[in-house]
Each structure stands twice: as structure tokens, then as C-alpha cells.
Amino acid sequence: MPVTRARAGTARRAHSHHDAPDTAAAFRRLAVLPDGPRHDRLRDEIVRAWMPMATRLARRYRDRGESLEDLVQVAHLGLVKAVHRYDPDRGCAFESYAVPTIVGEVKRHFRDHLWGVHVPRRVQELRNRVRVARQELGQGLGGREPTVEEIAERARLTPDEVRTGLEAMDSFTVLSLDAEIAGTEEGTALVDTLGRQESGFDRVVDRESVRCRLRELPERERYILYLRFFRGMTQSGIAERVGVSQMHVSRLLDRTCSRLREQVVGRGAG
Numbered sequence: 001m002p003v004t005r006a007r008a009g010t011a012r013r014a015h016s017h018h019d020a021p022d023t024a025a026a027f028r029r030l031a032v033l034p035d036g037p038r039h040d041r042l043r044d045e046i047v048r049a050w051m052p053m054a055t056r057l058a059r060r061y062r063d064r065g066e067s068l069e070d071l072v073q074v075a076h077l078g079l080v081k082a083v084h085r086y087d088p089d090r091g092c093a094f095e096s097y098a099v100p101t102i103v104g105e106v107k108r109h110f111r112d113h114l115w116g117v118h119v120p121r122r123v124q125e126l127r128n129r130v131r132v133a134r135q136e137l138g139q140g141l142g143g144r145e146p147t148v149e150e151i152a153e154r155a156r157l158t159p160d161e162v163r164t165g166l167e168a169m170d171s172f173t174v175l176s177l178d179a180e181i182a183g184t185e186e187g188t189a190l191v192d193t194l195g196r197q198e199s200g201f202d203r204v205v206d207r208e209s210v211r212c213r214l215r216e217l218p219e220r221e222r223y224i225l226y227l228r229f230f231r232g233m234t235q236s237g238i239a240e241r242v243g244v245s246q247m248h249v250s251r252l253l254d255r256t257c258s259r260l261r262e263q264v265v266g267r268g269a270g
Contacts, residue, residue, distance in 0.1 A: 019052040020095050027088045047076075047083050050098065054079040057102050061110070071106060078105030092212035100209040123168045129155045130165030209264045221256045228253060 023046050030046065033039040058075035062068045082098040133155035137146040146154075152162045214222060220242070227233045227241065235253070239246040 019056055021049040023049055023094060024088065027086065027094060031088055043083060047080055050079055050083070050094075051076060053095070053098070054102050057099065058106060061106055066110070071109070074106050074109045075102050078102035081105065090212050091215060096208045096211060100205045103205050104209075123164060126157065126161050126165035127168035128165075129157060130162055210260055213260050213263050217256065221252060224249060224252055225256060 026042060026046050026049075030039065030042050033042065054075040055072050058071040059068065061071055078101050079098060082094070082101040085101075086094055086097050088094075130151055133151045134146055137150055137154055148159050148162050148166075151157075152159045155162065157165070214225070217225070224238055224242065227238045228235070233241070235249045236246045239249045242249065
């Protein structure tokens, strides 16, 4: 039985996007099929059904120095990984599992292919803030380059952080964000066409990545995580509430967070 899209009304109730097909039944069939041609055909049908969503996610990252065609291929690779690894018995909708897997694949592509050397995320963020501050200051300095102190004040950074950001600007050598765009007015650079990064998107991806794993934790560990990270309670307060020692709470938090991090990052990096 081929994979088909759900009726419009059903799709709106079951999924958050118009390009999210209803493949729950197909995944259940796939889980019980033995390896072989039928299994491979059904898996390929599921992948094809979700390709529009993967393409939509890839379009978010266009105009950042990589062709849309290459980004779509990378997103499709992430989709294939998601279909291979998804387990419908975990109680998590495929869309919730696939989105962070696909987005993670695209982000790794940028990290691995567009930076001349490996640059930690914190340094990349410093570079972006320094670049924006320097550009904004340059508009009112009559062509003079702003000083480190001026950039630090504008970007609300320390001088040392500004120097680190300036050094990182030489690492992103494959594509210059300051390069002029052909066919535009003189002085128009690629950076002028880019929007600011929305940190809220990353938070959504992080939450969806860990949501399924949280459901699998024992009830007491979920409760302790809730008290610590959602209620803001101290470890000693949690220990008194749960009836264990503060040291035991500390060990539980460390062990649980480490396991969640390993499960999420480990599966996303394969």
C-alpha cells in the first residue's frame, strides 16, 4: 500500500505543517517488515513523502554561501537518517524527531564546509557580534575603522572578546560576507542581505530533540529535573522535597543530564 498524504482536514489536526504527510501507519508497517525489497520500497516511499518538508527546512538557510541545491541534498540526507533511526514505539511523532535531525545535518554542513578552520560556537557568536557592531559604527565614522574599545562598547563585549571575534573573521575564508554583490549598487555586500539569527529557532530544535527522551526517564528522575530546571529549586531543596540526600540529587542530575546529552547528540551525529 503506497504512502499517501492525509486529507487536508486530517493533516491540519495531526500535523503542524501542510507538508507533513500522515505516515504513522507506514512506519508501523515498516517496523515489522523484515529486511528485503518490500522493506526498502516502503522506506523509500516514506522518504519521498517527507522530502517537501526537508526542502522547506533547507530553504531557511539559503543565501548563506551555499547553493540551495546542495542544501536540499544535505537536508534529504538528514531525512534519510531520520527515517532509518525513527522508532514509532517511542511515542514521539516523526515530525518532532525528523526536524532536529535534518536541521542538525544542515548546520553540520555549514560548520564542516564553510569555516576554514574549526571554530567553537562561542567564538562564531563573538565574530558575528563584532562584525555587526563594526559595520554599524563604520557608517558614522567617515571611513575610519572603529577601535577595539569602540566595538566593545557597541557590542557590549570586553576588548579581549572583540579581539577574539576579529581573529575569527579570518577563519571564514571560503566566503567573504563583505564581498560586493555583482549587479547591485556599489558598496552593497552580501552581509547586507542577511537577516539576524533568531535564537528562538535553536531553542525549539533543542526542546524537540530531548522531548522524546524525557518521556523515557523514570518518574523520579523526571520529577527531579522538573524541580531543578522548571521550578528553579536548589539541590538541597529538592533533596528535602524528595526525601534523599543533596549528594544523591547531585549525582542523579549529573547522570541524567549526561545520558540525555549522549543520547541526543550521539544519535544526531551518526
